[in-house]
Amino acid sequence: MSPSQEAPLARPEPASAAGVSAYAQVLPSSAEIGPDGHLAIGGCDLAELADAHGTPLVVYDEGHLRRTAHDFADAMSRHAPGGEVVYASKAYWGLAMLRVVHEAGLAVDVASGGELHAALAAGVPADRIYMHGNNKDEREIEELLAARVGAVVLDGFDELDRLERAAAARGVTQRVLVRVTPGVSGDTHEYISTGQVDSKFGFPLASGDAAAAIERVRESPSLELGGLHVHIGSQLLDLSGFPSAAAVLARLAREVGAEDLGLINMGGGLGVAYTRDQRPPSIDEFVATVVEAVRAAWSAEGIPMPRLAIEPGRAVVARAGVTVYRVGGVKDIPGVRRYVSVDGGMSDLLRPMLYGATYEALRVTRPADEPVEPVRLVGKHCESGDVLISEAHLPEVAAGDLICLPATGAYGVAMASNYNGVPRPAVVFVDEGHARVVARRETYADLLSREL
Numbered sequence: 001m002s003p004s005q006e007a008p009l010a011r012p013e014p015a016s017a018a019g020v021s022a023y024a025q026v027l028p029s030s031a032e033i034g035p036d037g038h039l040a041i042g043g044c045d046l047a048e049l050a051d052a053h054g055t056p057l058v059v060y061d062e063g064h065l066r067r068t069a070h071d072f073a074d075a076m077s078r079h080a081p082g083g084e085v086v087y088a089s090k091a092y093w094g095l096a097m098l099r100v101v102h103e104a105g106l107a108v109d110v111a112s113g114g115e116l117h118a119a120l121a122a123g124v125p126a127d128r129i130y131m132h133g134n135n136k137d138e139r140e141i142e143e144l145l146a147a148r149v150g151a152v153v154l155d156g157f158d159e160l161d162r163l164e165r166a167a168a169a170r171g172v173t174q175r176v177l178v179r180v181t182p183g184v185s186g187d188t189h190e191y192i193s194t195g196q197v198d199s200k201f202g203f204p205l206a207s208g209d210a211a212a213a214i215e216r217v218r219e220s221p222s223l224e225l226g227g228l229h230v231h232i233g234s235q236l237l238d239l240s241g242f243p244s245a246a247a248v249l250a251r252l253a254r255e256v257g258a259e260d261l262g263l264i265n266m267g268g269g270l271g272v273a274y275t276r277d278q279r280p281p282s283i284d285e286f287v288a289t290v291v292e293a294v295r296a297a298w299s300a301e302g303i304p305m306p307r308l309a310i311e312p313g314r315a316v317v318a319r320a321g322v323t324v325y326r327v328g329g330v331k332d333i334p335g336v337r338r339y340v341s342v343d344g345g346m347s348d349l350l351r352p353m354l355y356g357a358t359y360e361a362l363r364v365t366r367p368a369d370e371p372v373e374p375v376r377l378v379g380k381h382c383e384s385g386d387v388l389i390s391e392a393h394l395p396e397v398a399a400g401d402l403i404c405l406p407a408t409g410a411y412g413v414a415m416a417s418n419y420n421g422v423p424r425p426a427v428v429f430v431d432e433g434h435a436r437v438v439a440r441r442e443t444y445a446d447l448l449s450r451e452l
């Protein structure tokens with residue numbers, strides 16, 4: 001796949017007069033057009049929310065989030081009873097979000113000391129936390145040992161040595177999973193593909209490093225081997241990589257001895273629809289495919305089925321979230337194109353600039369009106385590459401109009417920055433007509449708060 005496109009973007013059909021049904025795939029399940037023609041989510045009018053809280057504004061449908069987290073837990077309990085769903089909090093680690101997934105019975109994966117701090121602050125018990133990261137430093141290792149996290153996903157020999165020394169110094173034994181680079185990748189953009197041999201993540205299998213890491217852990221009095229971990233890639237719309245990844249892991253498990261490899265974490269990666277033409281597998285299909293892949297691979301090697309874990313991030317949060325922007329100006333370049341500038345951009349939604357991710361745009365007022373010629377939807381940052389949507393299919397828009405970008409709940413605010421001194425947006429959870437601010441908008445004072 002070309003590095004500039006996450007998936008082929010077909011020109012969508014115009015939205016039907018039936019409202020937002022044409023966008024059902026990308027909007028939260030509660031999305032509707034209210035009596036005054038405004039797009040509403042969780043029973044809350046997006047125009048009223050924008051007036052009350054300012055723009056850009058990130059809005060999550062809390063009911064949709066709860067149902068999605070519950071659907072993952074339910075699918076796992078049906079297909080692999082006793083298995084575990086671990087929410088990859090890098091997709092969005094806000095405290096309210098972490099509480100929702102914890103209450104739904106999910107464990108949490110954190111990829112830094114900061115995410116660990118957030119998970120503990122949200123009340124996630126330490127033994128329900130998996131600590132990731134391809135370069136855990138001394139401080140993070142001290143923090144995870146002090147917290148007594150449930151498992152550390154080991155990523156390299158240097159951090160294995162650091163963790164072993166620190167655990168020995170504390171007189172504790174730390175449970176670990178060995179992250180294996182299987183040489184199998186998902187069909188996705190190279191920046192979010194992680195299972196291939198040429199990767200900064202994990203212990204390569206082909207070189208023998210994965211087997212060597214397993215032996216090192218077994219010999220260590222301060223580390224306890226809990227199992228293996230693999231993550232083949234993200235935004236997978238096709239699940240065909242899982243049987244190959246499971247086969248490779250099962251062979252490794254048989255070769256090194258499977259007796260203490262009790263848990264196999266097959267990672268996350270289930271894709272979502274960012275645009276109306278994308279058709280991701282369902283949660284149930286994803287869980288069933290991964291479970292069946294592991295069952296078949298372990299059975300082919302004649303070793304007992306392990307306990308299973310999966311680690312979805314975007315598939316839990318992406319579709320529940322939308323971002324609302326206000327148009328500041330429209331610029332026509334005759335014979336070239338029309339630019340529509342909004343009051344956010346790469347500081348709140350970096351994915352289009354980082355790896356060519358594609359999104360839809362809807363006008364908040366009468367979103368189902370006929371689209372005019374495609375426009376280029378751009379942010380307010382001092383970069384020509386600050387393009388949210390290269391060809392947005394919108395009805396007529398003018399300065400002051402509100403634009404909603406669906407499916408921005410994952411890796412949106414989580415990747416937000418203060419580029420150009422732009423304060424990061426507020427985050428609001430909506431449910432059954434109630435809205436609550438779960439993260440306030442940054443202020444100019446916040447921007448200067450670290451300056452000495």
Ligand SMILES: Cc1ncc(COP(=O)(O)O)c(C=O)c1O
Nearest residue numbers: 088231234235268269312313314
């Ligand atoms: C190790 C690991 N697990 C899980 C995930 C979550 O991926 P996704 O959000 O695509 O489900 C990632 C994403 O980068 C990852 O690196």
